Amino acid sequence: MISTLTVRNAYSTEFCRCINQIIVLLPLNKPCKVNLNGIIMTVENGLIINNSDLYQMIDLDEVVELCIPLPIFFEQDHFSSRSYFDFAQINNADQFRNLVLEILYNEAYLNNDKLHYIIDIADFLLREAKVTLHTVYIPTLRTKNVLAQKLIRHINNNIQAQITTQSVSTIFYISQSYISILFSKVLNINFKYYVTSLKIALSLFDLVQHNKPIHETAAIYNFHNVSTYSRHFKRFIHMPPKKFIQHYRNNKGTHPIEFHTSIESISNYLSKRKQHISLKNNVISNIKLNELHYNHYFEEMITLIHLNNLYELINFSESYFEDLTSTNFSKVNLYIKNANVSYLNNLELQKLLNTIQRLVNKDFNITFSISNDSIFQNIERSVISPLSKTYKKGTIFKFLTLVFNTDAWEIDSLRLTIQVLQSNYKYLNLGIIIDEIINQFPDISEIVNVIQQLSIDYFYMNLDLNSFNHLIQNKFFTSCRDLRQSLMQFISYLIPESKKLILNNITYSSLIKYFNNSISDSHILLMRLILDLNGKIAGLGYPLYATDEDQVMLIDQHQNTMPIVYIYSLIRPFVNKYTSLIPNGITSKINSDYHLLLINKNNTLTNAAPLVMSVNSDFTCDYFIFNRILNAEHGIITNMISSHLNHTFIEPDLLKQIQKSNQPLATLALHKYNVPLSFSLETSTLQYIMLSPNNQDKY
Numbered sequence: 001m002i003s004t005l006t007v008r009n010a011y012s013t014e015f016c017r018c019i020n021q022i023i024v025l026l027p028l029n030k031p032c033k034v035n036l037n038g039i040i041m042t043v044e045n046g047l048i049i050n051n052s053d054l055y056q057m058i059d060l061d062e063v064v065e066l067c068i069p070l071p072i073f074f075e076q077d078h079f080s081s082r083s084y085f086d087f088a089q090i091n092n093a094d095q096f097r098n099l100v101l102e103i104l105y106n107e108a109y110l111n112n113d114k115l116h117y118i119i120d121i122a123d124f125l126l127r128e129a130k131v132t133l134h135t136v137y138i139p140t141l142r143t144k145n146v147l148a149q150k151l152i153r154h155i156n157n158n159i160q161a162q163i164t165t166q167s168v169s170t171i172f173y174i175s176q177s178y179i180s181i182l183f184s185k186v187l188n189i190n191f192k193y194y195v196t197s198l199k200i201a202l203s204l205f206d207l208v209q210h211n212k213p214i215h216e217t218a219a220i221y222n223f224h225n226v227s228t229y230s231r232h233f234k235r236f237i238h239m240p241p242k243k244f245i246q247h248y249r250n251n252k253g254t255h256p257i258e259f260h261t262s263i264e265s266i267s268n269y270l271s272k273r274k275q276h277i278s279l280k281n282n283v284i285s286n287i288k289l290n291e292l293h294y295n296h297y298f299e300e301m302i303t304l305i306h307l308n309n310l311y312e313l314i315n316f317s318e319s320y321f322e323d324l325t326s327t328n329f330s331k332v333n334l335y336i337k338n339a340n341v342s343y344l345n346n347l348e349l350q351k352l353l354n355t356i357q358r359l360v361n362k363d364f365n366i367t368f369s370i371s372n373d374s375i376f377q378n379i380e381r382s383v384i385s386p387l388s389k390t391y392k393k394g395t396i397f398k399f400l401t402l403v404f405n406t407d408a409w410e411i412d413s414l415r416l417t418i419q420v421l422q423s424n425y426k427y428l429n430l431g432i433i434i435d436e437i438i439n440q441f442p443d444i445s446e447i448v449n450v451i452q453q454l455s456i457d458y459f460y461m462n463l464d465l466n467s468f469n470h471l472i473q474n475k476f477f478t479s480c481r482d483l484r485q486s487l488m489q490f491i492s493y494l495i496p497e498s499k500k501l502i503l504n505n506i507t508y509s510s511l512i513k514y515f516n517n518s519i520s521d522s523h524i525l526l527m528r529l530i531l532d533l534n535g536k537i538a539g540l541g542y543p544l545y546a547t548d549e550d551q552v553m554l555i556d557q558h559q560n561t562m563p564i565v566y567i568y569s570l571i572r573p574f575v576n577k578y579t580s581l582i583p584n585g586i587t588s589k590i591n592s593d594y595h596l597l598l599i600n601k602n603n604t605l606t607n608a609a610p611l612v613m614s615v616n617s618d619f620t621c622d623y624f625i626f627n628r629i630l631n632a633e634h635g636i637i638t639n640m641i642s643s644h645l646n647h648t649f650i651e652p653d654l655l656k657q658i659q660k661s662n663q664p665l666a667t668l669a670l671h672k673y674n675v676p677l678s679f680s681l682e683t684s685t686l687q688y689i690m691l692s693p694n695n696q697d698k699y
Helices: 071-076 093-105 117-128 146-157 165-172 176-186 191-209 214-220 226-237 241-250 263-281 310-316 321-328 346-361 373-388 393-397 411-424 435-440 444-453 465-472 483-494 508-514 522-533 563-574 652-661
Strands: 003-008 021-027 032-036 039-043 047-049 054-058 063-069 083-085 130-132 257-260 285-288 296-298 302-309 332-338 365-370 400-405 429-433 458-461 501-503 539-543 577-582 585-590 593-599 611-616 623-630 665-671 677-681 686-693
Touching (some): 021 093, 032 047, 063 071, 063 117, 071 117, 071 191, 093 117, 117 130, 146 165, 146 176, 146 191, 165 176, 176 191, 191 214, 191 241, 214 226, 214 241, 226 241, 296 585, 302 310, 310 346, 321 563, 346 365, 346 373, 346 393, 365 373, 373 393, 373 400, 400 411, 400 458, 429 435, 435 444, 435 465, 444 483, 465 483, 508 522, 522 539, 522 563, 522 593, 522 686, 563 577, 563 593, 563 623, 593 611, 593 677, 677 686
Parallel strands (some): 285 611, 302 539, 365 400, 400 429, 429 458, 458 501, 501 539
Antiparallel strands (some): 003 063, 021 047, 021 063, 032 054, 296 577, 577 585, 585 593, 593 686, 611 677, 623 665, 623 686
16 A cells, blocks of 8 residues: 655546545645535635545646555544545644645655654654544535535435435436436546445445444445445556555554656746755744743733623623633732612612622622712711621622722812721722823823822723823823833833732734734734733723724624634733743743743734744653644634624624634644654744643643
8 A cells, every 4th residue: 555645736636535545735836726525615725525526627737636545544433434534624824834745845765764754744743733523424415406415414424334326316306317417517536436435435444444344344234245245346446445454454553655757847936945944944933842941920800890880890790701701811900990780779789799799709709980970978977888788898808899980079078988988998999090090190100100199909091002102202201112121111110019000901003003903903902911911010901891802802783702712811820930931932831741832923914924933842652732822713703794784784693603603713633742742833822732642630
């Protein structure tokens, strides 16, 4: 059983079934077209045709075709029949392309009799491209003809039965001749060929992988006798079943390959590819995990979640939002923008008190924004005072904060109010909104002096970063060149009080200006901001939902999860851990496990190449790799619903299905410890990776 590697030029085929092989197609210079199971596909990066698939090559030009006999996969995987390979599942597509084409780059490879080339590719496909099913893989031939689709479904579901045009015509009440015409004209394939070829393709698993005798395998698929089965088998496999079994058993571990191409015929492509790889090698990060210094403590940051009023706080505990936030964020603080208690009747007020106590018991913090003295008096009388009489009064106040807006208070009056509260409620947290202080005072020293003199727990900035920069840039003694420098200089003046600062208004437009980057996608900029400010400030705030689309929010108008939620879920493994900062992310080691968070932030108009990260560990045994990937294909709801649609009329059930599919891609694979490991991050990708040796129980 010999693998073949061929470069196809001006090559086409008839519509036929793939039997006893896996076919990998890699276009070299331009996309190609393939009819796969009735769907004409434009192939740009690559395509895998599986055993039993129906396919037709449509004028392939400069396309590498690698054919690997199916039994090679039997050696590595005992459940091959219940799986198939999907090229789209490969996270390291560029690495796979290099692996396939390396044999063409390296002439020494061609003269080596002991190639591990094919087994390395098979291992890679099993690790990265395998999709596991609950039943045997049988592809469905797609067609717009409803009757033809029903016939195909019937045949596939009963493939082990005796299927003829006569048996099918009886079930569907149509003539045998019409069935033959339907297959030939509509499906472009002969009825008998479709049925027999599928039986033979599926029988390989029983014959070889499950070690069933030839006569038993023939009986399973309802061939009249062994002779009939052998005749059809020889037609498709080009050898009788007995020889096929012997060939498989005698040649295990040997994987020869034949080349049907001239290196000169694709020399132009190969030279460009070598140059491309050489250029990419200049930006490859080589991460040696055991040589990193884990001396950067990744601090737990407050996540302030805005709720509009007290009614939303009551409803928050009765919706899925509670689970959404507690699952994905490590330190949640619910920020009530309008804390006017006067709108509540006695029953609603009691429900509010019960809600507060219940949320506090689940480690939620709650912050009330106090915009004027009237609201303060009401919130103290109706909420703070009753809670102070509970048996958990000391504990509960550790989770509550009152935030005063300085534009409605005189500084001296506010200072006195704070002193009274600190005296009466020892554990109650207090904060101020500093927007008016930044606006009112003429220079940075006075601004910082006023803030520090108030001696409170938190300083909230409700200005978005663009507005902040506009107000602050002329108040420094030396001017700042950009927004980021303005913020960092402001933080440096506040030290050590900067650890009390919460930025409460993050917008996409300010992120672009902060990083001076209009190319990177917003989720990349968000992650970079969180990493940039970790350890410097107390936290960041976001609305649960906002009508202003420039706001970074947790859910959209359909209650679909936005990327910020998944960004925080990717960070959670690093919270309160010592980490190592690397150029494109962070890493940590917890017991025997390594955690990595990688960011492809090299997004420019001229360079959209994947970011390749080579990872070296100190493992001496095989280890598990768990991946979570957030990019345009996974976890970003705005890519799934067009902005041009009228969202009001989207079917609610459809939205629920979209929400279910709106998740980062998660994969788990076992990696051989002596095989090099690298990750290729496509444009605008965040990737969390956990390397864990022999820890099957975790999963």
